[in-house]
Amino acid sequence: MTTAIQQLPPAKPSFAARLQKSLFNSPLDCVISVVCAALLFYLLYQIIDWAFIASIWRAEDVALCKAADGACWSVIDARHRIILFGLFPFEEHWRSTLACIVMVATIVASCFTWFWSATRLGLLWLCGFGVFYILMRGGMFGLTGITPERWGGLALTIFIFASVSLIGMPLSIVLALGRRSKLPVVARLTGLFIDFFRSLPLLTILFAAAVITPFVLPGWLQGDKLYRVIVGFAIFFACYQAENIRAGLQAIPPGQDEAGLTLGLNYWQRVTRIQLPQAFRNSLPSIVNQFVITFKETSIVTIVGFFEILASGHAAYGTGEWTPHYVEVYVFIGLIYFAFVFSLSRYGAYLENRMRVGHG
Amino acid sequence: MTRNIGKSLIGAASGLALALATFSTPVLAENGDTLKAVKERGSLLCSGHNGSFPPFVQVTDDNKWSGYDIDYCRALAVAVLGSDDNLKVVPISWAQRFPSLQSGDVDVIIKATGWTMGRDTELGIQFSVPYFVGATNVMMPKELGSTDPEALDGGSLCANAGTSTERLAANFFKSRKIEVEMITFEKSEETREAYFAGRCDSIVGWGPNLAVTRQSAENPDDHAMMNVALALEPESAAMRQGDDNWVDIVNWMFAATWIAESKGINSGNVDEHKANPEDSTVEKLLGVTPGIGERLGLSDDWAYNVIKQIGNSAEIFDRNIGAGSVYNLDRGLNALWSDGGVIVPMILD
Numbered sequence: 288m289t290t291a292i293q294q295l296p297p298a299k300p301s302f303a304a305r306l307q308k309s310l311f312n313s314p315l316d317c318v319i320s321v322v323c324a325a326l327l328f329y330l331l332y333q334i335i336d337w338a339f340i341a342s343i344w345r346a347e348d349v350a351l352c353k354a355a356d357g358a359c360w361s362v363i364d365a366r367h368r369i370i371l372f373g374l375f376p377f378e379e380h381w382r383s384t385l386a387c388i389v390m391v392a393t394i395v396a397s398c399f400t401w402f403w404s405a406t407r408l409g410l411l412w413l414c415g416f417g418v419f420y421i422l423m424r425g426g427m428f429g430l431t432g433i434t435p436e437r438w439g440g441l442a443l444t445i446f447i448f449a450s451v452s453l454i455g456m457p458l459s460i461v462l463a464l465g466r467r468s469k470l471p472v473v474a475r476l477t478g479l480f481i482d483f484f485r486s487l488p489l490l491t492i493l494f495a496a497a498v499i500t501p502f503v504l505p506g507w508l509q510g511d512k513l514y515r516v517i518v519g520f521a522i523f524f525a526c527y528q529a530e531n532i533r534a535g536l537q538a539i540p541p542g543q544d545e546a547g548l549t550l551g552l553n554y555w556q557r558v559t560r561i562q563l564p565q566a567f568r569n570s571l572p573s574i575v576n577q578f579v580i581t582f583k584e585t586s587i588v589t590i591v592g593f594f595e596i597l598a599s600g601h602a603a604y605g606t607g608e609w610t611p612h613y614v615e616v617y618v619f620i621g622l623i624y625f626a627f628v629f630s631l632s633r634y635g636a637y638l639e640n641r642m643r644v645g646h647g
Numbered sequence: 648m649t650r651n652i653g654k655s656l657i658g659a660a661s662g663l664a665l666a667l668a669t670f671s672t673p674v675l676a677e678n679g680d681t682l683k684a685v686k687e688r689g690s691l692l693c694s695g696h697n698g699s700f701p702p703f704v705q706v707t708d709d710n711k712w713s714g715y716d717i718d719y720c721r722a723l724a725v726a727v728l729g730s731d732d733n734l735k736v737v738p739i740s741w742a743q744r745f746p747s748l749q750s751g752d753v754d755v756i757i758k759a760t761g762w763t764m765g766r767d768t769e770l771g772i773q774f775s776v777p778y779f780v781g782a783t784n785v786m787m788p789k790e791l792g793s794t795d796p797e798a799l800d801g802g803s804l805c806a807n808a809g810t811s812t813e814r815l816a817a818n819f820f821k822s823r824k825i826e827v828e829m830i831t832f833e834k835s836e837e838t839r840e841a842y843f844a845g846r847c848d849s850i851v852g853w854g855p856n857l858a859v860t861r862q863s864a865e866n867p868d869d870h871a872m873m874n875v876a877l878a879l880e881p882e883s884a885a886m887r888q889g890d891d892n893w894v895d896i897v898n899w900m901f902a903a904t905w906i907a908e909s910k911g912i913n914s915g916n917v918d919e920h921k922a923n924p925e926d927s928t929v930e931k932l933l934g935v936t937p938g939i940g941e942r943l944g945l946s947d948d949w950a951y952n953v954i955k956q957i958g959n960s961a962e963i964f965d966r967n968i969g970a971g972s973v974y975n976l977d978r979g980l981n982a983l984w985s986d987g988g989v990i991v992p993m994i995l996d
Contacts (some may be wrong), residue, residue, distance in 0.1 A: 354864045369706055374738070377709040436737055498743060501750040512752065589697045592739035592747070598697045602706040605699030607973040611863040613836055 289299055338618075362612040363619050366603035368617065373439010373602075382430065383442045389415055390445050398634055412453060419446065435513040439594030442624065446586045446598035447517060447595065452578065454521035459528035463566075464558060466533055484526040489587055493518045497591035516588055523611040524581050531573040535566030568642050575635030579628050596620055662880060670970060676887035681754050682896065682944055685727055694756045695736035701859050702976075703759045704969045713734045715967040716757045719778065719884070719901070723755065724955040725823035726900045726949040731956065745770050748887060754896060756885040759855075771888045775897045777881035779982050780989055783812050784885035785873040786842075787849040794874040796825055803828040805838045812877075816851040819877045839863070855968065858976040867975075879980070894942050898993070903950040905992035906908070906932055907959035909983055914958040928995050939995070958988070977989045 293329045300308070310320040341357030343349075346365035363370075372383045390450040393415025402408050423442065426432035438446065465477035484492070496519030497512050509515065539562060547557040567574065597620060603609070671743050685691050695712055699705040703716040717736065724734035739747050744760065749771060759781070760766075764775045791798045799820070806813040808831035820827040830847045832838040838862050842850040850862065854872075861870045884897050907913065909930055912920045917933070924930040931939050933951045940947035957963065964978055965971040982988030 365708060368708075369710060372710060374706065374710055374736075377711075395762070403871030434737065436733075494743075497745040498750060498752075501752070590740050590742070592695075592697045592737065592743055594697065594738050598738070602696075606701050606705040606707075607862070608699065610859055611839075 293633060307458060347369055352608075352612065358615050358618075359612045360615060362604060362609045362615050364615075366609060367442065367619075369479075369603040370596065370599050370616065371440045371442070373443060373599045374437045375442065376431075376433060376437065379425075379431065379433065382422045382425070383440075386419045387442050387445055389422070391417045392451055393419075394449070416449065417454065419449070435511050438513070440599040443594060443597050444585050444596045445590060447520065447593075448582050450517050451521045451524050451581060454518065455524035455528060455581075458521065458525035459532060460563070462525055462529035463532035463536060467536060481526045484522055485530075487523075489520070489523055489584060492523050493588060493591050494582075495519065512591070513593070516591060516593070520581075520585075520588075524577070528574065528577050531570045531577055532566055534573070535568070535570030536562055538569045539565050571639055571642065572635065573630065575638070579631050579635075582628055582631065583624065587626065596623065652786045653773075654817075659858065676890040676893075677893045678890055679944065680894040681887065681890045684751075685754055689728070690733040690735050690736050691720070691724040691727060691755075692722065692737050692753045694747070694753050694757065695738040696759045697738050697740045700759065702855060702974050704973060713967070715779070716759060718957060718967060719757045720755075722904065722953045722963075723757070723897060723900050725894065725953050725956050726903075726945060729946070729952060745885070748772060748885060754886075755893075759882050759936060760885055766885070772885045773888045773890075773894050774883040774885055775894060776901060776993070777883050778901045778990075779882040781880050781882060782854040782876035782879070782980065783815055783851065783878045784854050784857055784876050785816065785849050786861060787873060789869055789871045791848070792841055794871050796820070796873060796875055797825060799827050799849055799873075803830050803846075805847040805850040806831050807835055807838050807840045807852075808833055814852065815877045815915060818976045831860065834877045849873075853880075855974075855976065858968075859898045862974050864974050872881045891913075892944060896945065899939075899943060899950075900953065901960075902993045902995070903932060903953055904958070904960040905990055906995055907950075907954045908961045909985065912954060912959060913962055914955055917951060917954045923975065931995050948996050983995050 311317050322484070337357045339357075341355060343351050343355050343357070344360045346361045349365070350360045352359035352361060363379055368377070368538065372380050375383045376583055392412060396402060396411055396415075397408055402411055421427060421430070424435075424447065425440060462477050466481065467472050468474045468477070488526060490565060493516055496515045500515055501509055516644055543561055543565075544557055547561050552560070584596040588595055589601075594602070600616045600620045604613045695717070696704040700714075702714055704712065704714045704719075707713050720736060721731040721734055724731045736749070737753050740752065744756050744758065745766070748756055759779070761781075762777060766772060767774055785796075785799070785804065787794070787799065796819075804820075804827050806829055809877060813829065813831060816827075817829060827849075828847075830841065832841060835852075835856070837901070838850060838852075841847060842860075850857070850860065853918060854876075856978065857872065861867050864870055884901075886893050886897060907917075910920070910925075912929070912932075920929055921933045921935060922924075924933060924935050927936070927995055930936045933954075934940065934947035934949075937947050940949055943949075958966070960983075961978075965983060968974055968976045969978055978986075978988065980989045982990065984991045
């Protein structure tokens with residue numbers, strides 16, 4: 288009888304009981320807990336006071352900012368168009384806004400499983416990217432042309448991220464497969480290529496793409512500085528992503544490939560039906576991780592003179608009466624980055640969960 | 648001058664870029680190339696900034712470039728192309744300036760660039776006459792009662808770490824046997840905050856930057872500049888070496904704004920002066936008698952257009968840095984020589 292009672296799972300302790308056990312178990316625990324809680328509330332109060340209570344909100348109230356104890360959100364009210372759109376012509380901001388919405392919608396749509404086939408995903412991105420590009424660049428359908436050196440702010444950050452992913456992802460698959468090729472020449476060359484670009488800092492690659500390539504490449508191959516930088520960035524991205532995918536490929540037992548071979552599947556059938564789907568699943572966390580890193584690293588292009596969101600922020604506070612309010616601008620930009628990166632990583636977590644369920 | 652944006656990294660990258668750039672280019676430009684290229688392209692490519700560098704390069708509320716250097720870019724566009732509609736401001740970083748000029752990404756750099764021998768002789772670039780002089784100076788509270796360097800004896804000085812201004816200031820006070828404790832910060836924002844928070848008695852920086860700092864104070868009138876400058880840096884426009892015609896155009900574009908100021912000609916009264924020129928210099932400047940255009944390969948009314956559309960040097964200063972702007976900086980050494988400054992217009996004959 289007694290054994291049967293012992294086998295019952297222990298009753299789940301109440302919230303209060305757990306709190307008591309983990310925070311107030313001894314007098315010393317009590318003191319530490321109370322001090323920490325007080326400190327936490329004090330900090331929280333300070334932040335809320337700074338951001339909401341003692342803060343100034345409207346651009347017209349800039350005169351009050353110097354005396355105010357809290358944040359001066361007036362700088363955002365007055366200058367948010369510079370943070371979001373950079374140097375994009377004022378009258379055409381609706382185009383930049385629409386372009387951003389289209390791009391974000393494309394990214395969100397490609398998260399739905401319905402789009403997960405090469406044709407659907409390809410078509411979706413071709414359309415989304417095309418609309419984005421036409422809206423930004425103009426020069427057709429009665430839109431005035433706007434050259435890339437005037438693009439900026441959030442729109443440019445999204446453009447760089449999207450095009451780096453778009454070029455980099457297929458390239459990374461090619462590189463990963465190339466490195467595992469049975470032909471020694473192909474395997475060695477791709478290996479060398481990957482290791483070469485991985486051993487260079489991103490800054491150097493971007494600087495070379497922006498500044499040095501015009502000296503080396505013939506005129507017709509140069510293109511705009513923005514596209515050179517994106518290609519450089521995409522190669523860098525692809526080299527890292529290729530190693531992530533290769534890790535996923537190597538985790539697949541070789542027997543599966545051999546089984547495919549005995550069934551008479553050719554190379555492409557084996558790659559697209561057996562290897563790649565499993566490789567993606569295996570290395571999903573690191574693939575998502577690479578996307579997150581890339582989104583954040585887009586800010587490095589400011590060094591080669593692009594007005595992405597961080598540079599735009601710098602320009603937003605870098606004038607006249609706004610110079611003291613850089614903290615507010617950085618907080619605003621930080622929130623934008625957070626919104627994007629947090630949704631990316633939550634989506635990654637959801638995918639992992641979902642695949643594990645499917646696997647089980 | 649103090650620019651602290653991941654200096655070492657940028658330095659390394661730009662060093663590499665410059666090394667490769669100088670290594671692989673036919674450095675010299677042909678005489679007349681730039682003007683021809685600008686006219687064919689129909690637009691002038693001038694340097695902007697990746698962010699802002701008030702009051703020289705900044706962005707207005709409606710997303711347009713403005714500032715002292717930008718106004719001279721506009722003036723050059725007007726001189727060459729007749730209007731500033733076709734000025735393209737290319738945002739470039741400090742490190743990228745000279746490689747961008749060499750690769751043709753910009754036609755000219757007008758961007759608070761100091762004339763140094765290394766740049767002049769080793770980078771394949773040519774400088775214009777200085778159009779601005781920037782003093783490195785120390786700002787201190789007026790409540791010290793004096794703006795002499797001695798007033799800081801036993802006090803402290805905020806500076807940006809590892810910059811030339813920090814060394815300048817240390818040497819300056821050491822040579823005068825004044826005890827000043829240096830407190831250094833990595834970012835210029837931190838330096839500024841520290842000064843306003845009272846962590847140090849004074850702050851050292853490049854004059855225009857200090858003026859921007861002062862203007863952001865709770866009460867700008869509480870702060871004053873030290874009455875002795877630590878150093879003076881001549882700022883010049885930079886062009887590709889070998890294109891003498893282009894250098895001439897940029898030099899005379901600056902000169903036209905100075906001559907106009909010395910003759911009292913501004914954007915408001917230029918038409919009256921053109922109708923009734925008081926002397927032969929004004930006649931030549933405004934294109935009443937021919938010569939000013941042909942010798943540079945431009946039209947004879949280029950200087951008239953510049954003054955009409957952009958203004959003379961006093962207007963440009965006033966609008967961007969002086970009393971007409973929020974910075975309200977005294978013109979000081981940047982006035983014409985006749986007003987006690989160091990700017991000397993060349994002679995138009």
